[in-house]
Amino acid sequence: MTDLTSLGVREIRDGVANGAFSAVEVAEAFNAAVAAAAQLNAFIVTTPDHALEAAKKVDADRAAGKELGKMAGVPIGMKDLFATKHVQTTAASHILEGFKPEYESTVSQKLWDAGAGMLGKLNLDQFAMGSSNETSYFGDVANPWRRNDGGNAKLAPGGSSGGSSAAVAARIAPAATGTDTGGSIRQPAAFTGISGIKPTYGRCSRWGIVAFASSLDQAGPMARSVEDCAIMLEAMAGFDPKDSTSLELDVPAWAESLNADLKGKRVGIPREYRMDGTDEEILKSWDDGIAWLKDAGAEVVDISLPHTKYALPAYYIVAPAEASSNLARYDGVRYGLRDLPEKAGLQDMYAATRAAGFGDEVKRRILIGTYVLSAGFYDAYYTQAMKVRTLIQRDFEAAWEKCDFVLAPTTPTAAFPLGDKLDDPLAMYLNDVFSVPASLAGLPAMSVPAGLNKDGLPLGLQIVGPAFDEQAVLNAGLAIEQRAGFTAKPEKWW
Amino acid sequence: MSNYRIQGATGEWEVVIGLEVHAQVTSKAKLFSSASTEFGAEPNAQVSLIDAAMPGMLPVPNRECIRQAVRTGMAIEAQINKWSRFDRKNYFYADLPQGYQISQLYHPLVGEGALTIDADEKVGIPEDKVIRIERIHVEQDAGKLMHDQHPTMSYVDLNRTGVALMEIVSRPDMTSPAEAGAYVRKLRSILRYVGSCDGNMEEGSMRADVNVSVRKVGDTELGTRTETKNVNSVRFVMQAIEHEAQRQVDVIEDGGTIVQETRLFDPNTGTTRSMRSKEDAHDYRYFPDPDLLPLELDDAFLEDCRASLPELPDAKRARYTGELGLSDYNARELTAEVETFARFETLLAATAKGIGKPEKDVATQVANWSLSVAPGVIKALGDEADIAHATAERQASILDMQAKGEISGGQAKEIFEIVLKEGRDPAEIADTEGLKQVSDTGAIEEAIDTIIANNADKVEEYRGGKDKLFGFFVGQTMKAMQGKANPAVVNQLLKEKLG
Amino acid sequence: MSVTREEVAKIASLARINVDEKDLDHMVPEFNNILAWVEQLGEVDTSSVEPMTAVIEQKLRLRDDVVDADPLTGGGKRDAILANAPVAEHGFFGVPKVIE
């Protein structure tokens, strides 16, 4: 019998549906793989019972001849930013340690309704702030990939969805949820040789997802194929009246409509993305990507996104500003940590609780955010950043006159060793230089594996499409996937 | 101009007052969650996950709250902003679970408007005065802290958290406690007419933040102001101003300066004091709430709001004095409260219909009945009265009988008394209790003839020119008729018979 | 623009995060590095640009005035509300005594 953990979403779903194996067998196989992979530290808590119960229900439904959901029998990892009812939800922070929500996030509920089960809550950067999964209160996540130099240096799995990327790359989950604020799905996907898509802002409900930066946060799937991403995104997306920014649109049949024939399509190559300091191998893989898309029938056009350079600094004003306010609710009154020094008053309790409960990166961003919103600085920083955001949006609007989607690298480098950039916040922020513009403009964007670099580490290519056109992004991703022939997987060391 | 002055040691001072009134919007559910707004529930029983600011919770605005705020804006003839936006006001407090209040700073829903407070010589408002209103914005209410239930802890109840408020901000156009009192009363009346706030100040449905500064008479620059928070009755608003203005004058005259600060009113002492908990200078870091898109209203929505507006207090008063011919006093009294005019108008319609005359012909009779006769009877009866018995039909029936001369004013009161106690039909009461006037000329003539026969001397005097004796004959006749004769008929017959 | 140690301490206090001298030692330079870097935004001419108001062009939806329309947005769930509270007594959240 095939090793069930080598299978992806569609293979599992179809195998369960046609009786090749049972959902319970699948759940047990992944539960075992998860239990054996503790060294990766991909999960904060595991929930084997949840996976098993969901599988039993799917098997029973199948036996009863009921119609099965899009994700029936597929056990997945859930980023620990999604509230899961009665299952600890921490955002990888100490301040939420032990918090068990009395509610289920819309996206996770949709996945359970579609027949998926939960293997556990995946580690991440604390409050999704970070690009290496080193800011988690529950420890670093190790990238399952290692350099081919014989060294055992642990590498970053990317962030913030680093537990998700590591789990999917290590085959301990066929797929996982991620969230992307400035690149948190795409960058870890690139670092671990998997696929991930951030849909148009508003496609997936934000209800029940611990907020980082409300105007940027979007959930999306991470899996090992474009098709698996499409299937899972269909299960996650959809209008939610509980989220004011939720798009009131039907969910298209993305998976069924996948088409790698790009004849008549134009791919835009933004010249501003050829930045100084970008890894030569990254540039080379970009050229490969251009050639593959040409081969798939697309016409290549040179485009300009003139404000690209300003996207990252604008992001590092807007995201911390929103975060400083979104994270004000963690105050030790209604849930989570309370640190009450002797004789402390209410305000002292807040300051002590938040000092003890937040990690350094979270504090750093709260302080920056507090500063840029404070009296006298608001216009110079926040308003200016929101104006630049308008310009970035306009850049893309102009680009869509000339092309149907954009191709660019996902990241400026391959995965780096844990600890490498920890002392230099700015160097860490630069990881998101290619992913942030699409986030600021709310556009659908995806990373797919393009190959390995000379160190044997995966590199990703990014496709950005116009708002609402996830199909264009998925189709281009599929065309690359078919030509890149990326079959490499990390050698098991955990 | 009001002539309210504070006599200081260094001269005369005047006071400048602006009010920020927080009015709870009448709605079933909260502004951003579907938890109930009902008053008086068990602690934290009406709290949603959203109100408690659980991680990942999001706000979705309640259309009714927006509609009521727009209607209120229209009622004060204010600019309605078709494009507005919610902002976050960030600060930390135990009654504020999110760590921010969703409010509107930069782009409020309602812009410039005004209301007119009515002249009232008695309290020093010589003429009608327009008070400008700067804006009305919509925001969330905070929760409640209980300080005296535990020795070392305060208790937090979030039932009020997220209830919709309108913050109605006046210009500093008021110059005396009386004007401020009149403003709050007028505003309350408008809100209640519109139905956008129940105006129940005891339950906290309306609270005022009172901004007060003082300056020497003749100065044009404004002095430093203080803001006294959450004053919850008209009387307290006036007391807070009186105290605060006097305090400021005292401070300045003692060589001190006024600090711009937040103060608290103590209803027990009628004084204000600095609020310790709000001492540190706030930097609210307002910014647009990224969970909410801009609020855009279309013409259909605005048209619906406008079409649903009732006749407002000023217009109603003008109609009462103009069309209905009521006195200024009656018109003002009848239009002050929603319940009063509603009862009056129902009774007026029923009475006019019963008598078969236009409303204006019976309006004064109904007004007098509503404002003095009926309340007098009710008050005299005290606990014996069951107001529920006093339906419009029953009262109209009494007024009808009175207008037709079937009963006297005194009988009307007696019948109403029985109605209030027993809920019986007035016509039936008049019949069975003998509470009817006799208009039958035969019986009255008989009585008059007897009186004339028995008082020949008085008749002589009267006929000799002593007109005043007419009253004597009326009295004698009424007495003989046991008070039940129709006075008009008595008068007429006496005149005929006495010659 | 560069911020002083005192200013960083003030911002931390505004954000209700206790910091000690040791924290400030590394926070102040980090803070100034980041600020200096984001200030390149000042180069962009935005004089004729409006700040972004909606990421994706759409209108704010308003909901109907219905009590407890959905258990996830409604009240009447005190136990769930208090379930994770560090201190809950008699149906209230407890906090250190506040003097107003």
Ligand SMILES: [Mg+2]
């Ligand atoms: Mg105020």
Ligand SMILES: [Zn+2]
């Ligand atoms: Zn207010």
